[in-house]
Amino acid sequence: MGTLIKKGTILTAIDEYVGDIWCEDGLIVAVGGDLSGRAGAGDTVIDASGQFVFPGGIDPHTHFELPFMGTISADDFENGSASALAGGTTTIIDFAIPAIGGSLFDALAAWHDKAAKAPADYAFHMALTDPSEQVLAEIPQIVAKGVTSFKAFMAYKGAIGVDDEALIAFMQAVSKSGGLLWLHAENGDAIVERQKRFIAEGKTGPEWHEPSRPSILEGEAVRRALTLAELYEAPIGFVHMSGRDAYQAYAEARVRGQKAWAETCPQYLLLDDSVYQKPDFEAATFVMSPPIRPAGHSEWLWKGLSNGLIHTLGTDHCPFRLADQKIMGKDNFTKIPNGGPGVEHRMELLWTYGVGGGHISRQRFVELTSTNAAKIYGMYPRKGAITPGADADLTILDPAGTRTLSAASHRSNCDRSLFEGFDIRGVVSHVVANGRLQFVDGDLRVERGGGRFVARAPFDPLT
Ligand code: URP
Ligand code: ZN
Ligand code: ZN
Numbered sequence: 001m002g003t004l005i006k007k008g009t010i011l012t013a014i015d016e017y018v019g020d021i022w023c024e025d026g027l028i029v030a031v032g033g034d035l036s037g038r039a040g041a042g043d044t045v046i047d048a049s050g051q052f053v054f055p056g057g058i059d060p061h062t063h064f065e066l067p068f069m070g071t072i073s074a075d076d077f078e079n080g081s082a083s084a085l086a087g088g089t090t091t092i093i094d095f096a097i098p099a100i101g102g103s104l105f106d107a108l109a110a111w112h113d114k115a116a117k118a119p120a121d122y123a124f125h126m127a128l129t130d131p132s133e134q135v136l137a138e139i140p141q142i143v144a145k146g147v148t149s150f151k152a153f154m155a156y157k158g159a160i161g162v163d164d165e166a167l168i169a170f171m172q173a174v175s176k177s178g179g180l181l182w183l184h185a186e187n188g189d190a191i192v193e194r195q196k197r198f199i200a201e202g203k204t205g206p207e208w209h210e211p212s213r214p215s216i217l218e219g220e221a222v223r224r225a226l227t228l229a230e231l232y233e234a235p236i237g238f239v240h241m242s243g244r245d246a247y248q249a250y251a252e253a254r255v256r257g258q259k260a261w262a263e264t265c266p267q268y269l270l271l272d273d274s275v276y277q278k279p280d281f282e283a284a285t286f287v288m289s290p291p292i293r294p295a296g297h298s299e300w301l302w303k304g305l306s307n308g309l310i311h312t313l314g315t316d317h318c319p320f321r322l323a324d325q326k327i328m329g330k331d332n333f334t335k336i337p338n339g340g341p342g343v344e345h346r347m348e349l350l351w352t353y354g355v356g357g358g359h360i361s362r363q364r365f366v367e368l369t370s371t372n373a374a375k376i377y378g379m380y381p382r383k384g385a386i387t388p389g390a391d392a393d394l395t396i397l398d399p400a401g402t403r404t405l406s407a408a409s410h411r412s413n414c415d416r417s418l419f420e421g422f423d424i425r426g427v428v429s430h431v432v433a434n435g436r437l438q439f440v441d442g443d444l445r446v447e448r449g450g451g452r453f454v455a456r457a458p459f460d461p462l463t
Pocket of ligand 2: 184239289
C-alpha cells in the first residue's frame with residue numbers, strides 16, 4: 001500500500017516548494033507536482049495543504065533503558081522511540097555502553113536485544129570506557145558492523161570516565177578505523193575535587209551541581225581534546241555542548257580549519273541555571289551533565305546554530321523520575337542520577353524558539369534536526385533527504401497549531417518535563433516512518449518492533 005502526501009510545502013536543507021510526495025514499500029518513490037494519479041483504493045492520502053513537510057527527524061543522542069548511577073533510565077526503546085515518533089523524530093541514535101573491562105561486542109549485543117522492540121528506526125554509537133588491547137582491537141570490527149561513531153567521557157572519573165592516555169589511544173584507533181569519536185568534555189579531576197569539597201562543606205543540595213562543574217571546566221576539556229586531536233590528526237566531535245566556554249574553544253579551532261563537529265541540546269538553548277533554585281528538590285529534575293548554564297551562555301549556542309558551526313541538535317534524552325530515582329541524591333547532589341527527558345519535544349521546540357524566534361531559517365532547521373546528522377553519521381541520503389529512493393520518513397508540521405508542554409501529557413515515563421509550561425507554536429500533525437502513517441493529530445499508531453537497525457557508513461571527514 002502506498003502513501004500520498006498532497007500539497008504540502010516541502011522543506012529540505014536547501015529548498016522549499018509546494019508539491020506532492022508518493023511513497024511505496026517504505027521508500028519515497030516520487031516527488032513532484034500533482035501525483036494524485038498514483039494513489040488508488042486502500043492507499044493513504046494525507047492533505048498537507050498549509051503545512052510543512054520535512055525529512056523525519058534524527059535525534060543523535062538518546063539513552064533508552066540505560067543502567068546509570070545505580071538505576072536505569074525510565075524510558076525503554078519501545079516507549080522512548082514512540083515518544084520520538086510523536087514529536088516527529090523517526091530515527092534515534094542511542095549509546096551502547098560497555099561494562100568496564102567488557103567487550104564492545106557484548107555491549108552491542110545487549111543494545112540490539114533492548115532495541116528489538118523499538119517502533120522507530122535506530123542506530124548505535126559505541127561508548128569507549130576502557131582502553132584495553134581487546135577493546136582497541138574491536139573498534140574496526142564494530143565499525144564494520146555499521147556502528148561508526150564512538151563516545152568517550154572526560155567526566156565521570158571513577159566510573160565510565162577516561163584519562164588523557166586513554167583518550168589518545170581512542171582517538172588514534174577510531175580515526176584509523178573510519179569512525180568519528182565524540183566526547184563528553186568536562187574536566188573529571190576538577191569536578192571530583194569540587195564535589196568532595198562541597199559535600200564536606202555541607203553543600204549537598206542540587207543547587208551545587210552547576211558550581212561543581214562550571215562552564216570553564218567544559219571549555220578546558222574541549223581545548224585539551226582539540227589540542228590532542230590536532231596532534232594525532234583525528235577528527236573529533238563534542239556532544240551536548242552547554243555554554244560559552246566550550247563553544248568559544250571549539251569555534252576558534254573549527255574556524256582555523258580543524259576537523260571538529262558539535263552538537264547542542266534544547267535544554268542548553270532554552271533554560272538557565274535559575275532552574276536549580278526550584279524548591280522542594282524539584283531542582284533535581286535539571287541535574288544533568290554538563291549542567292544548565294547561567295543566563296547568557298545560550299546566546300553563544302544560538303550563534304553556533306545560526307552560523308552553522310554547531311551541526312546537530314540532540315536531546316541527551318536520559319530520563320529519571322523525581323519520585324523514586326532522582327530522590328536517591330536527596331542528601332548528596334553527586335548521587336542524583338544525571339539526565340532528563342526531551343526526545344518528544346526537540347523538533348517543536350527548535351521550530352518554535354529557533355525558527356519562530358528568528359535565530360535560524362527553515363532550511364537550517366532541517367539541517368539541524370535531520371540532514372546534518374544523516375550526513376555526519378553515515379546515513380545520507382537514505383535518511384535526511386526528500387528524494388526518490390530515500391526512506392519514507394516524513395514529518396508534517398502545522399504552523400498554526402499550538403500547545404503547551406507538560407509532564408502530564410508527554411509520552412515519556414518520566415514524572416517531570418524539562419520544559420513544563422513551554423508554549424509551542426507549530427505542532428507536528430502527522431508522522432510517516434518506514435512509509436507507514438504512525439502519528440496523526442495526537443494519535444500514535446506505532447508497532448512494537450516495527451523499527452529497524454540502521455547500519456551506518458564509515459565517517460566521511462568531508463561532511
Ligand atoms: O546527564 C547526562 N548527560 N546523562 C546521560 C549521560 C551523558 O553524559 O550523556
Ligand atoms: Zn555525556
Ligand atoms: Zn548523553
